[in-house]
Amino acid sequence: MTNINVFLRENLVGISSNISIAPQIDEKKLNNAVKAFAFTGSPSTVVALFDNTLFGSGKDGILFTGEQLIYRGSFSDPVSVPFASIEAVEYVETVTGSKGDKTEVSLLIRRKEGAALPITGLLSCNYRKLVETLQTCVQDFSEFTEERQLISIDELGEPLKVAYVQAVINMAYDNDQVIDDKEFAEVLQLMTRLDLTPEARFILRTYMASSSGHIPLATLLERINSNSPAGQVKALHVSLVKDLINVYYSTGGRDIAQFAFLQNNRELLDVSDEEIELAVMAIKNDYDMLRDDLTDDQIVSALKLLSAKAAAVGTPLAAVYLSGSVVGMSAAGLTSGLASLGMGGLLGMSGMMTGIGVAVLIGVGAYAGVRKLTGANELTRSKRRELMLNEVIKQTQLTISLVMKDINFITEKLNEAIRTHGVQDAQIKRLAGLMAQMTGAGAVLTEKTNSAQASATKLRCAQHLDESKLRALTREPTKAELYPWILEFYEERPVVVGRDEAGEEKTEVKLCLKRDRDRKQLETLARAFEAIGYFNVGDVLLGTASEAAGKAREKLSSLFS
Structure with a gap:
């Protein structure tokens, strides 16, 4: 049986049109619910919210986590029911009306200890399916844990990130046994977005050096799956497929049916045609954002279509962007850009992650930041798009900086080999010395850039905290x-x-x-x-x-x- 959080996400979605599934729970509604339901855990662990209010405030209904459900009726105190405490869940029909011509539907939660809890009056609710879902939780699961619903890849462990990039490298070598310049650039940008350590980059540099000795994709996927947070395996596969397709496109490929690596590994990757279409649509949207003639309104319209497509497929849009945007934006940068467009909640980042690390961008963070700097109440037509482009530039500069560090590393290894083997050729020594000098200068310039960026960034922080x-x-x-x-x-x-x-x-x-x-x-x-x-x-x-x-x-x- 799958993880309880995954089971709830997959099965609660069809209960009612009034239910929101993480990570796509409106932030304002989530805040209202957390307070109204007296939920003391992290908001990022909320799996779903059944909003039983007429005006969508989220203050009444049922809040679900991987450990419990909390029911709050109108003008009532919230009642917490841990799944482990439930004996059975029953579907109930009660005859009502003076002539006995009406039927009231409800569900009854029988607890192992304590009074039974009747739940009635749920708006547009498929009671039978809700009962079936909850009863399956009770019968088929023995472990109930609360967990963050989605975590961006740059926050995950190095073994997973290395295996993820190695899978992309396998694909780059698959068609012609060579990684060309465009493929290499895409891999480097992916490594930057995933925020790899120097040690992990060294492993991947070595892995990219030759097409021989590559780890089979099946083994790499096993590593990804085993190091994945519980319930996130599917999302990681969707994200990986997006990055594979992007590298394929970078070499001129356009017809997914002709993408041999993807088609030959469909069973391993476990993705549907609809999920592949969603990934393709996301990649196209990412590159469209770089077009000069695209306005903010057009970007918003395209993102809304993409969000609707994700909802139809049943895959959270956040899953597609777990590794950031293929044009170079990190997950944080993409969230910043969306917030600047007034779409901060589109990826559900506040429900997807905690406030620490990449997910500090919740609500309208970037928009507020720009208003603070400019004093303007409304940004110009394409000014907000500029923020997204600046993030692409920043990520690209960071990639170049990492390339300089890698060149310096290789130069040191070359010089070490020359010294070890006693090569006496004067020209080789001069060239090696020149390379070391140039890379050393590059490292100094990179450090100056980092220092200047740190100083500029510091200005955006409170020097004395109130x-x-x-x-x-x-x-x-x-x-x-x-x-x-x-x-x-x-x-x-x-x-x-x-x-x-x-x-x-x-x-x-x-x-x-x-x-x-x-x-x-x-x-x-x-x-x-x-x-x-x-x-x-x-x-x-x-x-x-x-x-x-x-x-x-x-x-x-x-x-x-």
Whole structure:
């Protein structure tokens, strides 16, 4: 039997039109539900939400995780029912009406200990299928665990990421036993998006050096599957197929039917024709975003069509983008671009990941960041698209930087081999020395670039943190994890705030940004500030007002308790 979280995602989808399945649960609705249902876990572990409200607030209905369901009827307190505590689930029909001519349908949850729980009044609900699904949970599963519903590949372990890229390298060698320049460039960009360690890049450099000794695809997929988070294997396969097709397209291939590597390994990859069509559509959309004549409105329209296609296929759109966008955007950069287009929730990133790492971009983070910088209430027609292009440029520059490091590594190995074998040819030594000199200069320039980028990024972070403002802006459940995470970047230090009448410096102890943070860490922190709207006046006022209202409610509650 499959993982409980996967089973619920696959089987709850047909229960009702009012049910939302992770990672495509509206962020506002998810926040409402987490609070109304008194759910104390991470919002990223919510599998599904049955919204039983007339206006779609998500405050009544049923919230599902891999461990429990929480039922909240109208004007009632939430009731948590762990799956492990359920004895049986029954479908009930009750005759009603003065003439006995009406039937009321409901379900009854019988618990091993405690009173039975009747659930009635669910809007547009297929009670029989819901009962069948819950009864299967009780009968066929023995382990019930809450887990994040989808995690981007760059957050996963190195063994999985290495096997993933090796599968793409296998495909690049498959057609002509050579990796040409375009294929090589695509593999390098994929490695950058997946944020591989230097050790992992060395493994892959060696793997790319020859077509002999390659690991069979079946073995690589076993490694991917065994290192995959529970319930994410299918999503990883869909993402891998997208990256395979992209490399195939880079060499001029266009007809998927003629894509031999894909067709010969369909059974291993376990993807449907519809999922392949979705991947092709996503790749086309990615490249369309680079067209000069494409406006923001056209991008939004295309992404909505892509989202509708994903829904029809039954595959979360986030699964297609687990490795980022094939044009060079990381998962974070893509989320940033979508947010700037007013489509921050399209991939369900707030439900897909926690607030840490790549998923700090929740809600309208990038849009808030740009408004802070420009002071504009509305961006120009194509200004938001520019943000996405800038992310492509940044990722490409990072790839070039990694190539320089790899060249330097190879040069060192060459020089070591020359010294070890005592090669005396003066010309070889001069050329090797020149290469070392050039790569050394390249490394210096790269370091200067990184330093400049770190300085620029630091400007997008609060130099002195206002903890009360941060607390107000992270009150929502999907942003709550950012509060302690951001605090970790700061430390108390005395800061000169002026001089007294005697001319002596006056100091105050403030939360200051730690000095030992690198460019990558600062970039993530900057995105976190943008995500919560730290520099956006409207978000700050709203957060402050919410905090004040919360404190007022607490005071009133204490007066009448």
